[in-house]
Amino acid sequence: MATQRFTKHNAAIIQTGVALLKARNADALLVLLDGSTDWKRIAEIASEVEKPIIVAVDSPDDLEGASEAGLKALALNKEKAPLLERLQHALLEAAADEFIRTNGEIVAVYSGFHQGRLDSISHLQLDERMRRLTTRDLQMLESRVPLPTIKAVIDLAAQIGREGREGKPVGTLFVVGDTRKVLEHSNDSGVDPFRGYNRKSRNLLDAKVQDDAKEIAQLDGAFVVGSDAVIERSRQMLEVSHEDLTMTKGLGARHWAAAAISRKTKAISVVVSQSTGTVRLYQDGHLVMRIEPMDKAVTWQEFAFEPPSSNQAES
Numbered sequence: 001m002a003t004q005r006f007t008k009h010n011a012a013i014i015q016t017g018v019a020l021l022k023a024r025n026a027d028a029l030l031v032l033l034d035g036s037t038d039w040k041r042i043a044e045i046a047s048e049v050e051k052p053i054i055v056a057v058d059s060p061d062d063l064e065g066a067s068e069a070g071l072k073a074l075a076l077n078k079e080k081a082p083l084l085e086r087l088q089h090a091l092l093e094a095a096a097d098e099f100i101r102t103n104g105e106i107v108a109v110y111s112g113f114h115q116g117r118l119d120s121i122s123h124l125q126l127d128e129r130m131r132r133l134t135t136r137d138l139q140m141l142e143s144r145v146p147l148p149t150i151k152a153v154i155d156l157a158a159q160i161g162r163e164g165r166e167g168k169p170v171g172t173l174f175v176v177g178d179t180r181k182v183l184e185h186s187n188d189s190g191v192d193p194f195r196g197y198n199r200k201s202r203n204l205l206d207a208k209v210q211d212d213a214k215e216i217a218q219l220d221g222a223f224v225v226g227s228d229a230v231i232e233r234s235r236q237m238l239e240v241s242h243e244d245l246t247m248t249k250g251l252g253a254r255h256w257a258a259a260a261i262s263r264k265t266k267a268i269s270v271v272v273s274q275s276t277g278t279v280r281l282y283q284d285g286h287l288v289m290r291i292e293p294m295d296k297a298v299t300w301q302e303f304a305f306e307p308p309s310s311n312q313a314e315s
């Protein structure tokens with residue numbers, strides 16, 4: 001369990017965050033921490049404002065007592081991720097949990113320079129960062145698959161695209177939602193390592209299961225994932241006709257299969273290219289999102305700051 005000492009200094013920074021929250025009449029204060037702290041003291045400092053005070057740490061264990069103190073608690077599961085990624089993820093999680101509006105104004109307090117020492121305050125206009133990501137893209141996808149599931153899969157796919165496995169690039173495919181129909185078009189390509197495991201041990205919201213999936217991603221075939229983020233099957237070869245589909249030149253069988261299954265069913269395909277690490281999302285046979293394999297923090301931001309052109313063609 002990680003802790004972050006509630007020093008006078010940290011208290012003063014949070015106080016300043018609260019003052020900025022008031023001065024700007026912002027919607028919420030986000031305190032990004034490196035571990036558990038004195039939640040009651042944070043609640044006391046913020047007691048003069050009736051706005052959500054969101055506390056985000058990496059592990060759910062470190063949040064014990066936070067909700068009881070009247071704070072909105074978020075577990076990020078992003079221990080080794082760079083600051084910007086954690087911050088961006090916290091904002092997305094806060095929006096997904098409806099602690100904040102996707103076009104709200106947030107004051108964020110965090111350790112920008114030294115771990116364990118709150119030293120930075122940002123005032124963020126969320127519509128600039130998140131409107132496209134949540135309202136247009138993610139909400140469009142959410143009509144098919146719940147936001148936490150699709151975010152977990154996108155995050156995992158982006159990680160696989162960025163890191164590969166043991167220095168080698170890895171490509172893979174997740175077909176999310178409409179499982180029953182998807183399975184009508186798929187066949188085992190080998191022994192499914194997830195077969196026989198209980199649902200909890202196949203749930204992609206769990207960090208350990210994400211690790212297992214990274215390992216299995218190196219093998220042939222696709223993951224078939226339910227709306228609840230549970231892997232129903234892995235190592236599936238999809239058999240769907242891709243007549244009439246249009247795709248960018250240079251994309252191979254995996255991408256065609258991804259687009260085709262998304263047209264044939266209500267599933268969303270999330271595909272990682274082995275050759276480039278790029279993550280592409282297909283819905284109804286069309287490319288709806290593309291994430292380049294640069295630093296993930298930058299990726300989410302670019303993604304939000306630079307919407308793809310309206311015809312969604314690849315460039």
Ligand SMILES: Nc1ncnc2c1ncn2[C@@H]1O[C@H](COP(=O)(O)OP(=O)(O)OP(=O)(O)O)[C@@H](O)[C@H]1O
Nearest residue numbers: 171220221222237238252253254255257273274275
């Ligand atoms: N129909 C399919 N269903 C599931 N997986 C598939 C299917 N077709 C190909 N794959 C997987 O994709 C892998 C790579 O195929 P290919 O190189 O043609 O894909 P690609 O779209 O060019 O992707 P990448 O950019 O990753 O190379 C195959 O080894 C296989 O594991």
